[in-house]
Amino acid sequence: MTAHGTAHGTAAGTAPEIAAGAAPATAPATAPAAGGRRLPLVLRNRRFGAVWAAQVLTQAAGRMFQVGAVWWLVGYAGGADRGLASGVFLAVSTLPAVALAPLVARVIARCPHRTVLGGSAAAAGLVALGTAVWTYSTALPMTVAYGAALLLAGCQALFDPCLTTSVPELVEDADIEAATGFELATQSLAGLAGGLLGPLVVDAAGPAGIITGCAGAYLLAAALIGATRFPTGPHAHAPDQAKDAHAAVQATDARAPDGGGPAAPRTLRRILAELPFVRRVLLCFAAANLFTTAVFVVMPLFTRAVLHSDGSTVAALEAALGAGTLVGSFTGGRLPGSPTAVGAGCLGLLAVALGLPGLLGSQAAAVGSMAVAGWCVGVIGVRFVALFQRLVPTGDRAGFFAVMQALLGATFPVSSLVFGLLGDHLSPRTLCLVQALGVLPVAAALWWTGRREPATPDPAPAPQGAPAAQPIEDAR
Template identity: 45%
Template structure:
């Protein structure tokens, strides 16, 4: 069987200790397909965004970049019901292959249209929406398909690999997209992305999935109102979810501010933008693996991480220095990775088992909805305020959220002491 679901062999414990991608060639090929697919989407996003900033007047760059990032963020939100139905009704291999082939069609069509006549500025928006829709279909389908690729004892390892791809691609895709757009232009970036999608399709074509369990239930991705009712007896978790959503609004604004800061303040090339975003993703990756070791009440630790992000964003608002910004972004990324671990772990422990499917689907919907709103709001504000001012706005929005979490944790600590 291509996915290589085998019983423990007699080769001893060395093979069992080998990384999952060494022991399970089928999962390894699907994971490589995920990396290629996400990298293709990320390279196009970075390349098209930087190219777009060079096409519009300086006074319109904020709105143009905000609308572009909105087109990248909307598909997981507005297409969620359609994506859920597609994943539940069709086999995983068919859905995954369809998603990457959709990316091939979009990028090849755009490259073919742009090669003789030049890249049309308006075309980058719908193509970004389409590629983001393909990725929004691929990623949750892969998460659902993990039990079809690995044994039960390897599900945690497989999930870790699947989740790590976001940070890895965030670093590599941003860097390569920035390098390529300066060297071969946006049409070249689109062609490279098409090749990456083709590679993903080729890897998927070599893997067989073993059906596992029943079909997913439709409608499981909705139910924010129901989640609210279930959390009536968990006031801290409800507050944490509100604060988490509000913080995410300001945190994701970083992806709107950074291109404008690089272009208008640092007057640096696209490579600099790739390095800056890479520092953010690297810090996030480190935070994911180290945040679980932070001691203390989740509210206090989470509030501290949010406050740290808000504090370091003051620096680029005051000191326009590239090295200082790199360090600040790495620290800010660490804070994001750590706060994600702290909050999600707190939710896992506190939310009743029966409420978890509804709660986590509602949480993802809320967090996903924040990015397009942040992209539009900060993009619109960027045509009226300088990028330095936007960093300060970001900081001013995060610090009260951190204070609310910290104060609530102290109140909970006093109540526990009184009991």
């Protein structure tokens, strides 16, 4: 549960050429800086700026549709089964990123990135436009909403990792870190903006208004990609070159025991078998995700049944969660203590934050709790991604983070369905307490795991292109 997110939720299908550190393209078009000052990357590199704008549009549209549709189901269309209806919707919205991860990786590795980016954005725009036309002509059936969510999530699951993979093509080698920073910050900010606008647009214009806005954003993103000329020089991306580079890195980082040649690619099972501490930490976070990600189901139900409020309150809760996550991401690295000690403490505080609305039942408590919960998630993401970067061998990192993202993301559909179903039989205040009680044992388990935490090497910069997977999943 990050702003994010994370993680993105987004790196599940990272293609192999990023791990290989594929050679950057010839110098992209840049704008000179006025007065000798270096302009931000999105201004001095027009190609990257256009693709970055397309990212903002697609991710804000996707988040706006998701949050707005959940509020529409809870506040207007769900009826007596509003909890199950919203839970199914969120589960459907997150399945493609997990289920299609192997297919997405193959498509990105074999097809021109400009085609993949433009095609997925255009397809999402056409799906949203068709759904909007249907909505204006007649009442939107929930089955159509579910189908649109599935298709839009599939397009986004292809767009996001392809954009990450395209960074070395669009920027010079010295700008890769800056480009990655822009991309990750945009995920959080676009998710925050979309989550804020979604419920407000639904209250003002209904589902037709929000779907129309999403269609316009997706189609504009496709137009930006279509108008952007990707590099075609000798260093530009080509599928065969990417495969060769990936094989070269494997040959360098994974030698046979006798040193006589490259070893076979290492599977995640083999990697985790050699890292029992990392394996135990991942199990802790998978268990925590079952309870933390339920907040996206519980908070709309809490708004309607306990606060008796409208979409502006849902928007305020989303904004508090996103803002807290951003602050936690910037401040997490400054906290003293080992990652497991900090992580266990943050999980304990997160449990308190999730349970507090159930005890007090007020809007102020809910907004404050979401801000604290977001801060905890941001801190956990920063500390443990850095820890994994240092513990996982260099040659295994790209595959580890990609599969980790899919593994942790797989808990979100389960959480959405379970808490959605419970929401039709238990009060939202009770669900808040269930979340808190579920996270507390995980905090204790993580603290106990930290008693055997290995010493980590000195901090080192993250490898270029390593996906910023977050241990506490976002599903945004």
